[in-house]
Amino acid sequence: MIDRDLFQLPGSGAIVKRLVGIKILQAVFIIAQAAFLAGTLFMLWQGKGLRWLLLAGFIASYTLRQLLLWLEKRILDSFAEQTAVDLRARLLSKLYDQGPALVQENGTGSTVAMALDGIDEVNQYVKLTFDKTIGMMSVPVLILIAVGIFDWRSAVILLVTYPLIILFMIILGKAAKAKAEQQYGSFQHLSNNFIDSLRGIDTLKYLGLSKRYSKSIFTASEHFRKRTMAVLKVAMLSTFALDFFTTLSIAVVAVYLGFDLLNGRMALLNALAVLILAPEYYLPMRRFAGDFHATLNGRNSFHKMLTILNQPAQPRIEAPLHSWGSTDELSIDSMAFQYPKGTSIKPFSLQIKGWQKVGIIGMSGAGKTTLINLLSGFLTPKQGTIKIQGQTVTTLNLPDWQNQLLYLPQSPTIFTATVRQNVAFYTPGVSDEQIRAALATVGMTDWLAKLPDGLATMIGSGHRELSGGQAQRIALARALLDDKRRVMMFDEPTAHLDIETELELKERMLPLMDQRLVFFATHRLHWMKEMDWILVMDHGELVEQGTYDELLAKNGYFVSLINGMRGERHV
Numbered sequence: 001m002i003d004r005d006l007f008q009l010p011g012s013g014a015i016v017k018r019l020v021g022i023k024i025l026q027a028v029f030i031i032a033q034a035a036f037l038a039g040t041l042f043m044l045w046q047g048k049g050l051r052w053l054l055l056a057g058f059i060a061s062y063t064l065r066q067l068l069l070w071l072e073k074r075i076l077d078s079f080a081e082q083t084a085v086d087l088r089a090r091l092l093s094k095l096y097d098q099g100p101a102l103v104q105e106n107g108t109g110s111t112v113a114m115a116l117d118g119i120d121e122v123n124q125y126v127k128l129t130f131d132k133t134i135g136m137m138s139v140p141v142l143i144l145i146a147v148g149i150f151d152w153r154s155a156v157i158l159l160v161t162y163p164l165i166i167l168f169m170i171i172l173g174k175a176a177k178a179k180a181e182q183q184y185g186s187f188q189h190l191s192n193n194f195i196d197s198l199r200g201i202d203t204l205k206y207l208g209l210s211k212r213y214s215k216s217i218f219t220a221s222e223h224f225r226k227r228t229m230a231v232l233k234v235a236m237l238s239t240f241a242l243d244f245f246t247t248l249s250i251a252v253v254a255v256y257l258g259f260d261l262l263n264g265r266m267a268l269l270n271a272l273a274v275l276i277l278a279p280e281y282y283l284p285m286r287r288f289a290g291d292f293h294a295t296l297n298g299r300n301s302f303h304k305m306l307t308i309l310n311q312p313a314q315p316r317i318e319a320p321l322h323s324w325g326s327t328d329e330l331s332i333d334s335m336a337f338q339y340p341k342g343t344s345i346k347p348f349s350l351q352i353k354g355w356q357k358v359g360i361i362g363m364s365g366a367g368k369t370t371l372i373n374l375l376s377g378f379l380t381p382k383q384g385t386i387k388i389q390g391q392t393v394t395t396l397n398l399p400d401w402q403n404q405l406l407y408l409p410q411s412p413t414i415f416t417a418t419v420r421q422n423v424a425f426y427t428p429g430v431s432d433e434q435i436r437a438a439l440a441t442v443g444m445t446d447w448l449a450k451l452p453d454g455l456a457t458m459i460g461s462g463h464r465e466l467s468g469g470q471a472q473r474i475a476l477a478r479a480l481l482d483d484k485r486r487v488m489m490f491d492e493p494t495a496h497l498d499i500e501t502e503l504e505l506k507e508r509m510l511p512l513m514d515q516r517l518v519f520f521a522t523h524r525l526h527w528m529k530e531m532d533w534i535l536v537m538d539h540g541e542l543v544e545q546g547t548y549d550e551l552l553a554k555n556g557y558f559v560s561l562i563n564g565m566r567g568e569r570h571v
Contacts, residue, residue, distance in 0.1 A: 003299060005127055005306060010086070014567075015079050019134045022072050026065055027142035030280050033061035034146075038272035038549035045268065050128035072131065080126040085117050090309055103279070122305070143281045150270040150277075151260075158281055161249040165242065165285060201508025230464075233565050247284040253278050291406070319391050321400035324517050326354040328389050331460040335384030337374055345370050347384065348542035357513050358526045360521040361561065362537030371537065372491045375519055377402050406485045410492035412475035413470075416460035419451065420472055426482040438477040444470070444509050469501040476505070479512055488513065490520040525562055 004435040018500060019122070034056035043051050122474045140162065142285065148155035260266040330352040338344040345367050352358060360368045377396035386393050388401070396402075415422055423435050432455055439448055439487060447470065448537065471492060479488065493509075494502040502524070510530060520527060528534050528548055535552065536544035536558045543557045551558040 001128060005304075006126065009083055009126075011079060011082070012130075015075065015130060016134065018075055020138055020172075021137055022068050022075075024126075024142065026068050026072075027139045028140070029068070031143065031146040031277065031556055033058055033065065034273050034276040034280065035062060037276055038269055041272050042269045050376060064494060072444040075126045076131055078125045079130070083126050084123040087122060087309075088119050091305055092310055099115045099149070113158060116559075119301075121298035127303055128298075128459060132284065135284040136288045139284050140281050143277050147274055147277050147281065150273045151266060153275045154274045154278075156256065157253050157256065158249070161252075162281075162285070165245050167247075168242075168245065183492045192281070193361040234564075242286060246286060249282065250278045294527075301437050308334060311494065312407070319388075319393055319398050319400065321389050321398060321404075322390075323404055323484065324355075326515075328517075329353045329387070331387040333385045335374065335381045335386070337379055337381050339370075344375065344540045345463065346541045350535070350542075350545070352517065355515050356515060356532040357518040357520060359534040360519060360537060361523065361525065361528055361532030361558070362524060363561070365539070366523075366537035367540040368523075368537055369491055370540070371535070372489055372519060374406055376407065376489050404485045404487050406479045406482060406488045408472075408475050408479065408488070408490045408493045410495040412471050412493075413456075413465055414460045414471050414474060417458070418453075418456050419448070419459055419474075420455040422459060423477045425478050426485065426565070430481055433524075434481060439473075441480055442473040443504065444477065445471050462474045469497055469505065471503060473499065473508075476512065477511060486516050488516050488518045488520075490518065490522070492522055494522065494524060534559070 007010070009054070024543060038052050040051060040054045040058060043054065061193060137227070144155055144158060147158060257266065257274060258324045259272045261268065261271055295468065330350075332348070332350040334349060336345055336347040360371055362368050370379065372555060374381060375396060382396045384394070386396060388396070388398075415425070420435055421428075423438060424430050435455060436445075436448065439445060448454065451464070479485075496506065499506070520531065531548065534544075534546060534548060534551055535542055536556075538557055544551055545553065546554070
């Protein structure tokens with residue numbers, strides 16, 4: 001039930017020492033509080049009136065106990081907050097390091113939920129676990145010693161019942177843990193479905209599938225509800241059982257003390273002190289059990305994060321590279337890749353020299369995006385060697401390589417920021433005149449003129465929405481402003497555009513490719529006429545490569561692609 005991984009966190013040792021000290025002082029004041037209260041009641045029972053010194057001692061003990069609780073909360077809040085901040089930073093760093101492979105493995109919705117809600121759950125988990133665990137392991141020991149001083153036989157009763165109750169808690173805790181893991185899995189599934197539905201809401205609406213998909217989300221939600229109810233049932237059962245057994249144990253002690261009082265074998269003062277201390281003896285355990293179920297989601301989130309954080313980092317090699325030039329070479333020998341779940345890239349070899357436009361063609365699912373991610377260094381090959389600018393490496397996850405990349409995906413990210421900030425994303429120091437010139441080059445002058453605040457207009461999620469063509473033009477304007485990055489990665493940049501918009505953008509994109517190394521992944525065949533070299537992909541395999549004319553002459557898979565897409569204009 002005690003999470004050992006939690007006590008391996010940075011700074012946990014110091015926090016444990018502080019909390020143990022505080023808990024010991026709390027136990028001392030609990031005992032003092034019980035002694036002063038028992039003395040006060042004893043005096044009243046004997047008719048000697050209220051002794052103010054005893055009452056003052058009780059009030060002082062109670063006040064100091066509450067001050068220690070406040071101090072403990074301050075320490076735990078600070079530690080838990082710092083832990084949450086560190087975990088979020090490490091998690092984001094790992095996500096950025098591992099790239100799309102990690103997100104694909106866990107699902108977008110699950111990753112978002114873990115990075116947002118999961119951190120808050122871990123924060124609460126850290127606070128409650130440290131507080132309740134240390135309290136349960138320290139406070140009852142001192143109270144038991146105090147009870148033994150007042151009456152050793154009552155101490156034996158308390159000592160015998162304590163491990164029995166803990167054993168019962170462990171049994172129910174394991175049952176609750178299994179249910180909570182199922183609940184957490186259902187929540188991850190629901191999060192992924194919901195995020196996917198939001199991403200594809202236009203498509204679902206257009207195809208008339210929104211109701212069908214909403215039923216799928218409802219099914220996932222209902223599954224999550226049932227899992228949650230199963231956890232709550234176990235929680236209610238364990239809480240009821242724990243209250244029953246602790247109350248029964250206290251009742252046994254009370255009956256025993258009553259018989260001893262009647263037989264004259266115990267002083268009333270000692271009996272009162274034991275009766276006051278007995279509930280305090282079980283209180284840390286009851287608090288631990290009461291909060292155990294409330295922290296299960298936090299525990300699952302914590303261990304999910306640890307699983308991700310403990311994954312081996314992608315190899316990052318410090319290979320000094322200069323800006324790509326006309327005489328530089330990139331040679332790939334037997335490179336291959338396999339997702340844990342999903343597609344693979346079979347071994348392939350490739351040689352590229354200087355400023356070339358390299359087309360990557362294939363049907364959907366052929367492996368074009370995966371190949372782009374490998375060439376960008378976002379993914380690490382499982383095998384193969386790479387020679388770039390005369391240096392032999394095993395991955396393109398090189399800082400000097402990635403710092404000169406321009407990446408244009410099929411759905412460019414439009415940040416929730418101003419037009420100025422979005423266009424000058426790569427080059428934040430450029431002037432407004434340069435930004436307007438870039439927007440004019442990509443045909444956005446009229447659009448800019450209609451904006452209420454010009455370059456200061458907020459765009460992105462929750463603000464002025466952009467069409468697919470407008471988003472692509474913003475991405476092109478970004479690339480146009482950055483003349484230092486000499487390598488361009490296009491990943492289906494026109495996949496969601498109509499042919500008229502695509503052809504207009506094509507005229508504006510081609511000049512950007514001059515004197516650059518360009519990798520252009522698409523299933524639109526008309527782009528291939530503009531490429532210097534073409535890679536033909538099919539189910540993760542590089543089946544052909546060569547110039548446009550060479551591939552036509554081979555009359556192979558490339559030609560079959562052309563024949564299968566005769567309906568496309570400008571093939």
